[in-house]
Amino acid sequence: MVLSFKAYVQTLLKKHNEERVFRFEYLGKYYWLKQPERLKGIWLILKPYPKKHFKEECYILQKLNSIGAPVPKLCDFSDDHLVLEDVGPTLNCWLDNNEINWAQKENILQTAIRALIQLHQEGIIHGRPAIRDIAWQSGKVRFMDFESHSKSYNKQWLIARDMLAFLNSLCRVKNLNDKKLRALFDYYKLHCPSDYWIAMIRYIKKMRWLYYVLLPFKPIARTDLLAIYRLFEHLK
Numbered sequence: 001m002v003l004s005f006k007a008y009v010q011t012l013l014k015k016h017n018e019e020r021v022f023r024f025e026y027l028g029k030y031y032w033l034k035q036p037e038r039l040k041g042i043w044l045i046l047k048p049y050p051k052k053h054f055k056e057e058c059y060i061l062q063k064l065n066s067i068g069a070p071v072p073k074l075c076d077f078s079d080d081h082l083v084l085e086d087v088g089p090t091l092n093c094w095l096d097n098n099e100i101n102w103a104q105k106e107n108i109l110q111t112a113i114r115a116l117i118q119l120h121q122e123g124i125i126h127g128r129p130a131i132r133d134i135a136w137q138s139g140k141v142r143f144m145d146f147e148s149h150s151k152s153y154n155k156q157w158l159i160a161r162d163m164l165a166f167l168n169s170l171c172r173v174k175n176l177n178d179k180k181l182r183a184l185f186d187y188y189k190l191h192c193p194s195d196y197w198i199a200m201i202r203y204i205k206k207m208r209w210l211y212y213v214l215l216p217f218k219p220i221a222r223t224d225l226l227a228i229y230r231l232f233e234h235l236k
Contacts, residue, residue: 002027009033009076009083023086030086031075051079058082060146069124070115072135072142084144088137095131095173102180108136109170110187115141116166117192125158130169160200163188164231171230172223178234185234204235 003011008026012033016022021034036054061074061082072084094100094108112134119126126133126143133145170176170184189197211232218229 006076013081032084032086033081035081055079057146070142072144087135087142089135091131091134091136094136109184112136112141113188114191120159126162129162129166156199159196160203163196163200168227168231171227181234201235
């Protein structure tokens with residue numbers, strides 16, 4: 001006897017109650033089961049109220065599913081879990097894929113850039129659209145992980161923040177050399193509304209002092225800091 005989808009999910013929750021996110025198969029299709037973060041130590045201060053943020057993410061996904069936004073289908077949820085349809089590899093996985101060439105990877109990234117621009121034009125803010133939170137499969141882009149929220153009502157700032165998060169995540173990719181990165185930045189600038197780009201540049205100029213403060217540490221910098229250097233340098 002085959003268990004119903006919801007019953008099967010409940011058996012998985014009992015087996016994997018310590019795992020925050022894991023992939024499973026049901027009747028030939030793949031899904032992702034996600035649970036609230038279980039934080040300890042300093043993270044209880046740095047990331048308070050994980051269950052509250054989890055409930056907010058469920059609510060956002062319900063709303064986005066109802067309007068047909070480019071997000072995975074929400075198949076099951078409660079205060080303690082949610083299940084999303086698998087929508088293919090994320091952008092960082094495609095970039096690490098040695099079986100496809102750069103032209104194919106660039107096309108995937110360009111499709112994601114256009115999708116993010118479209119998302120903003122429809123008035124939807126992601127919060128942290130890093131490449132690990134954006135999936136691509138068969139030409140379709142889907143956005144995931146809406147747990148990063150802001151209380152700001154300044155839509156222009158929120159869009160600029162999304163853009164910077166996305167571009168910064170590209171800057172973290174070591175095998176994206178400066179030429180490829182520049183081409184992607186130029187593609188974004190060419191295809192997004194000019195006021196989006198201007199607002200982002202205006203903000204980055206205000207933060208320019210941070211680049212010079214951090215510059216002396218460049219010789220010993222690691223991935224996160226190196227990405228910040230690259231972001232500032234490509235947005236001069």
